[in-house]
Amino acid sequence: MAGELMDNRGRGEAAWTWPSIHPEGRKFGLIAVAVSLVFLLLLDWEIVGWPLLMLSAGVFAFFRDPERVVPQGDSLIVAPADGLVTLISEVLPPVELQHDDVLSGRGLGTEPVTRVSIFMSVFDVHINRAPMGGTIKRLIYIPGKFLNADLDKASEENERQHILIETGNGSPIGFTQIAGLVARRIVPCVKTGDMVAAGQRVGLIRFGSRVDVYLPKGTESKVLLGQKVIAGETVIAETGKQALLEGVTQ
Template sequence: MAGELLDNRGRGDVAWSFPSIHPEGRKFGLIAVGVSLLFLLVFGWEIIGWPLLMLSAGVFAFFRDPERVVPHSDLAVVAPADGLVSLIAQVEPPEELKIDDGSGIAGLPAGPVTRISIFMSVFDVHINRAPIGGVIRRLVYIPGKFLNADLDKASEENERQHILVERADGARIGFTQIAGLVARRIVPFVKEGDTVGSGQRVGLIRFGSRVDVYLPAGTGSNVLLGQRVIAGETVLAEMGVQKHIEGIAQ
């Protein structure tokens, strides 16, 4: 199915399959399996070995990397992460995405924009994807604290990595990977100057975290607070479209 063009009229061929495990996680899973077998087969400590073996399965599951069908639309801003929409607010973009960094490439303009925060629990897929296609103009890593990623202040105090993507038409979107209580490592798959497609894998955050998306001015959220979204598939917003949407939790 990878790379196959699918549409809403039934074109294409799909079948369910187990998601692959990202190479970044295979070593952790194999280490966990090795330790559990050591306790089971060498020491005979089943009370420790069996729980560790189940933990190994959990480690592999954490690093699962399922294929996603990315909508191709000039307006679509897709979710960069799986998880819960935990915050939607009007805020100023981070300074690191606004300031003149000396590269000659403009950052985001000043002024309030809509920020959508997506919280990833340890049960969510943790591969992050580009919300739009374009060129990676900025990749800024900032060390920080490891507060609960569900808190609003995590955007400014936690360890984080800002990414700025610019489309061919000059439209720009910034998003931020934020480490949390358990997450202790942000792993990028891209670098400044790389060209990415919408929904392309750009990195991951190990073991629970959050991603903030800063929509362009005049663009509003298409998702609701409390809604679950899927990276690369859920359309968070449509460029230049701002409308009021309500929903009921049930």
């Protein structure tokens, strides 16, 4: 199915398949399986072995990497992470992404923009994806604390990695991977200068965390506070579009 064109008129073929496991998770899962088999087969400690075996299944599930059908459109911004929209607010972009640079091009500017924050629980897929296509112009890692990623101040105090993409029309879009209370490592799979497509995998954060997206000036969120989004599939905004959307929990 990878690379196949699908549309809203039935073109393409879709069927459920087992998701693949990200390479980062295979080693952890295999180690957990090996340890559980030692307790089950060699030591005959079933009270320890069976829980470890179930934990192994949980490790593989955490690192699952399903395929996604990415909506196509130069103005569309897709969710970079699976999870719950916990914050939508007007904020200044991170200092590291604000200013123009001779080498890395245009920054996000020094005026407030809309930030959409997506919180990933340990049950969500943790593969992060590019919100728009373009060239990776900045990839800035910043050590920090491991506060609850749900807190607003986590954007400025937690371990994080800023990514700035220059889109096809030359405008920039930025997003930030933020480590959380349990997450202890941000793992990128892209580097500065790489060209990425919208929805392409750019990395992962291990064990619960958050991703912030800084929408271009004049662009409002198309998702609601409390909404669940899917990385690479949910359209969270369309550049240049502003409209108040309301939702009701039920």
